[in-house]
Amino acid sequence: MKSVVRRIGQQLFAALNSKGLAMLVNHGIADEKLKKVYADLDNFCALPEGCQAQYLRNPASNHGYVKPGMEQFDSTKKELRHSFNITTLSAAAMPAQEEVPEFLKHTIPLAQDLTNLSRVLLQALAYAFGLPPATLLACHSGMLKSDGCNPSTMRLLYYPPVPPEDEGPCCHGDGIAITRCGAHSDRCTFTLVAQDSEGGLEVKLNGSEKWQAVGHLPGAILVQTGELLASWTANLLPALMHRVVVPSGTYARARGRHCVAFFCHPDNDAVIPALSRVAPVPAPPAFTPHTHLTLHHRLLNAAHHIQKRFRETYA
Ligand SMILES: O=C(O)CCC(=O)C(=O)O
Ligand SMILES: [Fe+2]
Numbered sequence: 001m002k003s004v005v006r007r008i009g010q011q012l013f014a015a016l017n018s019k020g021l022a023m024l025v026n027h028g029i030a031d032e033k034l035k036k037v038y039a040d041l042d043n044f045c046a047l048p049e050g051c052q053a054q055y056l057r058n059p060a061s062n063h064g065y066v067k068p069g070m071e072q073f074d075s076t077k078k079e080l081r082h083s084f085n086i087t088t089l090s091a092a093a094m095p096a097q098e099e100v101p102e103f104l105k106h107t108i109p110l111a112q113d114l115t116n117l118s119r120v121l122l123q124a125l126a127y128a129f130g131l132p133p134a135t136l137l138a139c140h141s142g143m144l145k146s147d148g149c150n151p152s153t154m155r156l157l158y159y160p161p162v163p164p165e166d167e168g169p170c171c172h173g174d175g176i177a178i179t180r181c182g183a184h185s186d187r188c189t190f191t192l193v194a195q196d197s198e199g200g201l202e203v204k205l206n207g208s209e210k211w212q213a214v215g216h217l218p219g220a221i222l223v224q225t226g227e228l229l230a231s232w233t234a235n236l237l238p239a240l241m242h243r244v245v246v247p248s249g250t251y252a253r254a255r256g257r258h259c260v261a262f263f264c265h266p267d268n269d270a271v272i273p274a275l276s277r278v279a280p281v282p283a284p285p286a287f288t289p290h291t292h293l294t295l296h297h298r299l300l301n302a303a304h305h306i307q308k309r310f311r312e313t314y315a
Contacts, residue, residue, distance in 0.1 A: 009124035020206050020240040029113045029170040031219050034194050036106040038258035041156045043100045050141025062153060071314050081180055084156040085225040086111055088146035111154045114192055114262035115143045129275045134184035151267045159257040181244035188226035188263040198257035204241040234270050256295045274300040
C-alpha cells in the first residue's frame with residue numbers, strides 16, 4: 001500500500017507540475033453513485049422555490065443551496081448554475097425525505113468517498129514532497145466533520161439547458177451574455193471534479209492565454225491544484241484558471257450538465273510545514289521558477305482568505 005501511495009504521489013506531482021491538472025482512474029468511486037447524486041440534484045432543482053428557500057446557503061457555514069445568479073465569478077455575464085454546497089453531513093441540513101427521498105442516502109457515502117480519496121492524495125503528495133506521509137493529512141484533519149474548523153465542501157452542480165443560439169446569440173432576454181461558470185481558480189488545497197459527459201470545462205494551461213477544453217474521460221476524476229497548494233509550493237504546482245462555457249449547437253444547449261466538485265481545504269488553524277521536495281520526479285518544465293523547493297509557509301489566515309473570497313463571489 002505504501003509503495004502504491006508513493007507511486008501515486010510521484011505521478012500526481014508530475015501531472016500537477018507539468019499540466020496543472022491530473023486525471024484519476026481506478027479511484028474506486030462507481031459512476032452509478034455519481035449518477036444517483038446528479039438525479040437527486042435534478043429533483044431538488046425541480047422543487048417549488050418556496051420549498052428550496054429553506055435550504056438556501058448559510059454564509060457562515062457555506063452549506064446549502066445557491067440559486068442561479070447568486071454566485072458570480074464573472075461580473076460581466078449571467079452565470080446559469082444551481083449549486084448545493086455540502087459542508088456538514090448532518091441529516092437536518094439536507095433536503096427532507098419528503099422532498100428529495102434519497103438525497104441523504106446518496107450524498108453522504110459520496111462525500112465520505114471523496115473525503116477518503118482526498119486523504120489518500122494528501123498522503124501521496126506528502127511523499128512527493130519528501131515529508132512523512134501523515135504530515136499534510138494532519139493539516140486537513142477536519143474535512144466534513146461539521147465542527148466549523150475546516151471549510152472543505154462537496155458541491156453538487158447543475159447547469160440547466162440554455163436557449164438556442166438563434167434566440168438571441170448567447171444572450172439572456174435582457175441582453176446580458178450568459179455562461180455556466182466564469183473564469184476563476186479554486187481557493188483550496190486541491191479540487192476533485194467528477195463530471196458527466198456534456199463537456200464545457202476549459203482551462204488555461206500555465207503560461208498560456210488560450211482556453212483549452214478538458215476532454216471527458218469516462219469515469220475519471222479530475223484533480224485541480226488550488227490556490228493554497230500553489231502558494232505553499234511557490235507555484236511549482238500552479239492553480240489553473242478554469243471556466244465552464246455554454247456549448248454551441250441546439251442539441252447540446254438543450255441538455256443540462258452535472259458535476260460534483262470536492263474542495264479539499266486545510267483546517268483553519270493548520271500550520272503547513274516546510275515543503276521540501278526530494279522525491280525523484282521529472283524536472284519541472286521551464287516556466288516554473290524553482291527547480292528545487294524549500295519553503296516555509298504559515299497558514300495564519302486561511303479562514304480569513306476564504307471569507308474574503310466568498311464576499312467577492314456571492315451576491
Ligand atoms: O462544473 C465544473 O466542471 C467546474 C465547477 C468549478 O470550477 C467550481 O465550482 O469551482
Ligand atoms: Fe472551480
